[in-house]
Amino acid sequence: MWTRGEYWKTLTCITTCTLTDNPTYIWYKNGHKVKEDTSSLYSDSFSDADSYSCAVKNHEDHHSPAVCLQVKVTGGHQDKTLTCITTCTLTDNPTYIWYKNGQVVTEKTSLYSVYPNAVDSYFCAVKGHEDLHSPAVYKPKTSVSVSPSGEIVEGSSVTLTCSSDANLPVQSYTWWYKKNGGDYQSMTGPQHVFSQIQSSDTGEYYCQAQNEMGTDRSRTINMDVKYGPRNTSVSVSPSGEIVEDSSVTLTCSSDANPPVDKYTWYKKNGASLTGSENTFLITNINSEDSGEYYCEAESIYGSLNSSSVSVDVQC
Structure with missing residues (x-):
C-alpha cells in the first residue's frame, strides 16, 4: 500500500504469508537494496522515475511487485496525449482510470487525450489499485518575485526570480519586458540580476515557464526605479x-x-x-x-x- 504525503511518501510492505515473530523487511529501490528493518514501513522523498519493492528476509525470491506509476506527456501545442506507465505486474488488459482535478473522468486504455489549461491537473491509476495512482501532471503555475522587496533605488542590486510549481520539469523560462513605453523584448533564464539598476530599467516585466503540458505566464511587475x-x-x-x-x-x-x-x-x-x-x-x-x-x-x-x-x- 502507498499513502501519499505532502512531500514524502510512505510505503507499507504487506504479506499474506505466515511469518515468524518480528520479521525483517528488505526494501529495494530500482532493484538495489536500500534498507533492512523490522518495520514494514519505508518513507522517502520519491522521484517519479524510481521504482520500489519489498521482501521478507530469507524469502528474497518472493519480493513484491515494483511500485511505479507515472504519466508521460506527448503532443503538440493545441492538444496533448497522456500515457499511463507502470512497472507493476498487471493482469492482461488492465483498465486504467484517469482523473482530472481529482475526479474520475474516464476508464479506458492507458492513453488519454487532453487540452490542458492553467488550472487542470491529471493523474492515472490501474483499476483495483486506485490508491497507487501516479503523481499529477499539469502546466506550470508561475510566479515572480523581486529581491530586495520595497522601493528600488538606482545603483542598487536587484534580482528578478521566476519560479514555478510544476510536477513535470520546467523546460524553459523566458522573461518579457518593456522599458519606458518601448516594445517588448525577451531574455531567458529563471533569474535576471541588475548589478547596478538604472532608471532606464523602469518598465513592465513578466515571465513564462514552459513544460511538456504547456506554458504559463506570471503576473506583471511594474518596476519603478527611484533616483x-x-x-x-x-x-x-x-x-x-x-x-x-x-x-x-x-x-x-x-x-x-x-x-x-x-x-x-x-x-x-x-x-x-x-x-x-x-x-x-x-x-x-x-x-x-x-x-x-x-x-x-x-x-x-x-x-x-x-x-x-x-x-x-x-x-
Whole structure:
C-alpha cells in the first residue's frame, strides 16, 4: 500500500504469508537494496522515475511487485496525449482510470487525450489499485518575485526570480519586458540580476515557464526605479536684457523620481534667499540685484546644485 504525503511518501510492505515473530523487511529501490528493518514501513522523498519493492528476509525470491506509476506527456501545442506507465505486474488488459482535478473522468486504455489549461491537473491509476495512482501532471503555475522587496533605488542590486510549481520539469523560462513605453523584448533564464539598476530599467516585466503540458505566464511587475535629483539647471525669464524696475523670474528645473520636494535659492557670495518653490520672483529689480544665482534641488534620495546664471540689471 502507498499513502501519499505532502512531500514524502510512505510505503507499507504487506504479506499474506505466515511469518515468524518480528520479521525483517528488505526494501529495494530500482532493484538495489536500500534498507533492512523490522518495520514494514519505508518513507522517502520519491522521484517519479524510481521504482520500489519489498521482501521478507530469507524469502528474497518472493519480493513484491515494483511500485511505479507515472504519466508521460506527448503532443503538440493545441492538444496533448497522456500515457499511463507502470512497472507493476498487471493482469492482461488492465483498465486504467484517469482523473482530472481529482475526479474520475474516464476508464479506458492507458492513453488519454487532453487540452490542458492553467488550472487542470491529471493523474492515472490501474483499476483495483486506485490508491497507487501516479503523481499529477499539469502546466506550470508561475510566479515572480523581486529581491530586495520595497522601493528600488538606482545603483542598487536587484534580482528578478521566476519560479514555478510544476510536477513535470520546467523546460524553459523566458522573461518579457518593456522599458519606458518601448516594445517588448525577451531574455531567458529563471533569474535576471541588475548589478547596478538604472532608471532606464523602469518598465513592465513578466515571465513564462514552459513544460511538456504547456506554458504559463506570471503576473506583471511594474518596476519603478527611484533616483535623486539630476540635470539641475536655472533659467531666467524674460531672456535677454534686464531693465531696472522690471520683474524677473528664475526657474529651477531638475529630473528626479519621486519629484523634487524642496528647492533652495542662493545668490553667489551671499546668503540663501527666501522661498522653497521651483521659481524665484524678483519684482522691481535694481542694480543691487545683479549677480550670480543658483538653486539646490532636494528629494529623499539626495540633492544637487545647479550651475549659476548671471543676472545683469541695466540702468
